[in-house]
Every structure is written in C-alpha cells, then in structure tokens.
Amino acid sequence: MTKIQCLAIDDERLALEVMEAYIERIPFLHLAQLCAKPMQALEFLARNPIDLLFLDIEMPGLNGLEFLQAIKTPPLVILTTAYPQFAVDAFELNVVDYLLKPIPFSRFLTAVQKAQAQLSENQQRNQNLTETKPLDGNIFIKSGSKTVRVDVQEILFIEGKKDHVMLHTRQSQITTQLSLSSLMEKLSSDQFLRIHRSFIVALNKIESIERNRVMIDKKEIPIGEFYREDLFKRIS
Template sequence: MSKIQCLVVDDERLALEVMEAYIERVPFLHLAKLCSTPVQALEFIARNPIDVLFLDIEMPGLNGLQFLQTLKAPPLVVLTTAYSQFAVEAFDLNVTDYLLKPIPFNRFLAAVQKVQTQLGENRLRSGLSVPDPKPLDSHLFIKSGVKTIRVDLGEILFIEGKKDYVLVHTRQNKIATQLSLTHFMEKLPADLFARIHRSFIVALTKIESIERNRILIDQTEVPIGELYREDFFKRIG
C-alpha cells in the first residue's frame, strides 16, 4: 500500500532536519518535500498530492496559520511550533495535531497515528484504498493461564520479562503469560515498540520522560540496558 506523503514547512534549518529524520524512521511515511517558506509549499502542493502538512507557525512574511487559510483544499495538518498560545485558533482550523518544539519522537509518533486514523476514515468515505493498517486498531491475542485475552496494541505500556513468565502492562491491568519477549518482538510493529533492556519492551508513544538510564512510563521507571542504549537513543533522536 502507498506511503503517507509528507510536506514539511519551517523557516529553521534545524527544525527541517529534525522532521526529516523523524519521518525517515517511520516506515509508512514518505518525505515528499522540505520547504523553508509557505510560498515554496504552495507551489509544491499545486503540482503534487500531499497527505499531511507539518507546518510551522511563526515564519516571516506569511505565518503558518495565515498560509493555512489560503489553501482551498488543505491536506491534513500537524502544526509544529514553539508557542502554545496559537492552540485555540489552530484547532478552529481543524488541524489534526499541535506539536510544541522541541518535539520528542514519541509525541511525533502519536501525531502520526492520528493522521493515519483520519486518512483511513477519509479514504473509506471516498471509496479509495486505505493506507497501511493503523497500529492503534491492531491487537494481540495473549494466552494467560486457561484464558486467551485480546489486547489492543494502543493499550500496552510496556512488557516485562520475569524469571518464569512475562507481564504485559496496560493502564488497566497486568497480564501474565508464558510467551517470551522474543515472541512479542516478532509480533509488535517495530516502529512503535522497542526493546530497551533484556527484560523490557516499551511502547514508544507511552514514554513520558527519559533520564540517563531510565524511562518513565505511567509513573513507572523502566531501565535502559547498556546493550540496547545506543540503538534506542538513535531511534528517538
């Protein structure tokens, strides 16, 4: 299935580089163009199909909100800005999400999931093909004792390996299973989950903060193993 076509507009070179790196890490996204001005973006949109526009607000000449109002049929829009005071006006323009700089990778992923869901709904209404399966709509069946339990991937916070079993942590409960961490890594989407320790797999979109060798998820500290540290920090930038 086709990838989601992304256009990024920002007058700061570093911000463009960050968004380029983030988009490259998500398999179902494709970077169509980086633009440093709204005028460049307008010319590109006129000639090319775009699914989602990552748009800065504070830019010289024409700011992001003014530019958005000039578009007759805008794509989905995710605003990227260092300023929170534009949020009300932004959502009046039906933007999909509002990201505050500096943008953590897990927050970017959460916005992308919203885009993916909304695109799927729009294309179904239009009778077009739906993009790649939505991670938050997918699930696993986990055998726990005599039960087999359905767990939506979007509910998983982290998975913890114990000596003789594995615990799947959600906000609602903890599910014990004899399935291995290796089994879960084979089943989970690699763009949304990461193994950060020999005993832990985490949901990237559920990470609240990172401090040295620890991750905080739902008020629980999860360690980062030395063997996994380098790869993990490369993924989150």
C-alpha cells in the first residue's frame, strides 16, 4: 500500500517532536519533512508532492490560515492549535480536521483515518473519470440498471431536470442520475458549453441564437445571464 506523504509545520520544537512520534506509529503515514518556519515549508511544497499537511495556526510572520490561503493547490490539511476560536475559519477552508493541543494520540489517529478515507475517495473518483473519458467519440453513461454507450457527436443538448438529467440526441433521450457537472467533465469543452444552470449544449448543433435563447433541433433552450458572456465569446 502506498504511504501517505506528510509534512508537519509548527514553530514549537516540542510540537514537531510529538507529530514525528505520532506519524511514526501509524503504518500508512510517511513523514516527508518537519518545518519550523512557514516559508521553509512553502519551498519544500514547491519541490515535493505532499498528500497531507499538519499545520499549526499561531506562528510568527505568517499564521497557518494565511499560509493555507497562499497555497494554490493545497494538499489535505489537519490543523493543530491550542486556540479553539479559529475553528469556524478553518473549516471554511475545507480542512480535514481541527486538533486542539495537547493532542491525544487517539484523536490524532481519528483525524488521519479521515484523511486516508478522503484520499482514497479522491483517487477512486479520479480513476472513474479517467476510465469514462471519451474514447473514439463515445462516453458511457449509467442509465437505470444499464450502462449505455453514447456517441458524443450525436448529442444535441443535455437538460437538467429536478431529480435527473436527460441527454437529447436526434434518435433518443437518455436519462441518468449523473449531475450536469459530472457530465461536463466527461465531454470536451471545445465541443460543449454550459449556457444555463439546467442546460449544456453541443456548440456545433446550435441553429440560431435569438435574444435569451438558442435553437437546436426546433427546441428553444434558454441562455442564463451568468453564462451569456462566455457563450458569445465562444461563437464570435
């Protein structure tokens, strides 16, 4: 099993020693680096892939929350602090967990198990997306109890209903529980565009545009105000 690569940042040496000892006790963790200074950690992150970051909040120069906001694509983060008042701000940054010092090992273990589960879920999601990318112009869509192959070139538009999504082709309509966002990830952004919160259209199937709607196969499809500028950029 591939180990989770960890980085611990804390300006207190004793706190780093505790992190080091705890990480060594857990077989699926590997400590890549201990950092006493945030800038040192930024340099390390720029050169090394990290899965999980243990991050103190109260540090001189750059606190943990500012540090986290400075990272363009942060790894999973578990915050470690002696100050409970930062909890709300922390969870708004989508951290995995928030550990209050002194940290019991049992509480530390619970937090890293949550991180392990989230990493596993992310890897599975990425694998599924890779497996369902278009191949020779086809995508596979779960529809009821069946998985249906759909020729991408046959798709006219995709419509989001209240409790399902419908792919419209000239020959058929295919219902799926996938979200519009999930379907958009399967399709080429060069060929398809979301023009409304409930509609994705095939750009080469648009017959005309009039005011707040497009026409595709005699079907009027609304253009959402939020999506209008992007649509006209794409067709200009």
